[in-house]
Amino acid sequence: MITLVPATPADVATILAFRAEAAAWLRQRGIDQWSNPFPPDGILATIQAGETWMVWDDLTPAATITIARCGEPELWNEVERAESAVYCHKLTVARAYSGQGLGAELLNWAGGVAHQEGRRWLRLDAWDTNASLHDYYRRQGFRYLRIANRPPSGALFQRPASSYTARLLRFETHELHLPAGQEEIKCRLLP
Numbered sequence: 001m002i003t004l005v006p007a008t009p010a011d012v013a014t015i016l017a018f019r020a021e022a023a024a025w026l027r028q029r030g031i032d033q034w035s036n037p038f039p040p041d042g043i044l045a046t047i048q049a050g051e052t053w054m055v056w057d058d059l060t061p062a063a064t065i066t067i068a069r070c071g072e073p074e075l076w077n078e079v080e081r082a083e084s085a086v087y088c089h090k091l092t093v094a095r096a097y098s099g100q101g102l103g104a105e106l107l108n109w110a111g112g113v114a115h116q117e118g119r120r121w122l123r124l125d126a127w128d129t130n131a132s133l134h135d136y137y138r139r140q141g142f143r144y145l146r147i148a149n150r151p152p153s154g155a156l157f158q159r160p161a162s163s164y165t166a167r168l169l170r171f172e173t174h175e176l177h178l179p180a181g182q183e184e185i186k187c188r189l190l191p
Contacts, residue, residue, distance in 0.1 A: 004109070007052040007064065012043050014054070014061045018092040025095060026130075033127040033152070038090070052090070055102065063093040065106045067113060074150040075125050085121035086114035086161070107140055112164020123158040130155075 007015070016038060023034040046052045046066050055063040066089040071081045088110045093103045111122040124142070126133050128151050134144065141159045148154035 003056045004053055006050060007047045007054045009044060009047055011054050012040050015043050015064050018064055018094055021095055022092050031130050033130050062097045063102050066090045067110050075148045075154060084119040085123045086110055086119055088124040104140055109164055111162050114161030115163050119161050121158045122161050125153050126155040128152050128155050
């Protein structure tokens with residue numbers, strides 16, 4: 001069963017391992033994204049704020065996503081930050097689960113959180129020079145906005161918030177619980 005739950009401090013090492021694995025895979029393709037490690041205290045802060053989620057396949061960690069309600073001033077201008085949005089960060093899928101649509105499903109879930117909260121946008125920033133990642137986000141319905149003056153991760157994208165319709169994951173509870181509730185959402189892969 002695939003389960004989406006709020007991350008705990010015990011997940012920091014797993015999230016760091018996801019990033020290291022992704023960075024190595026990107027490096028093999030000539031992309032320097034995530035060549036510097038995440039600071040563990042930054043990850044811990046988002047976990048403690050209830051913004052970071054983990055996807056588990058039974059006892060195996062499969063992915064992580066962080067969603068925030070405030071845009072970073074270094075990326076998003078004052079007008080943009082005044083608009084209601086959910087900001088997606090650090091979406092990482094373990095290589096063993098790549099190509100199965102799990103990343104797209106998590107983006108759809110985050111867009112569902114934004115929609116349920118009455119927010120207008122789902123936003124994210126991407127590595128400036130990772131053109132294939134930009135193409136991926138466009139295929140997921142995101143519109144490229146601009147490059148913010150914060151390299152290397154300043155390519156800004158957004159798409160309208162929309163209700164979440166499970167594709168890969170089926171909610172056992174048929175409810176979307178927000179991070180503030182710290183309740184888990186149990187899902188399973190469709191046949």
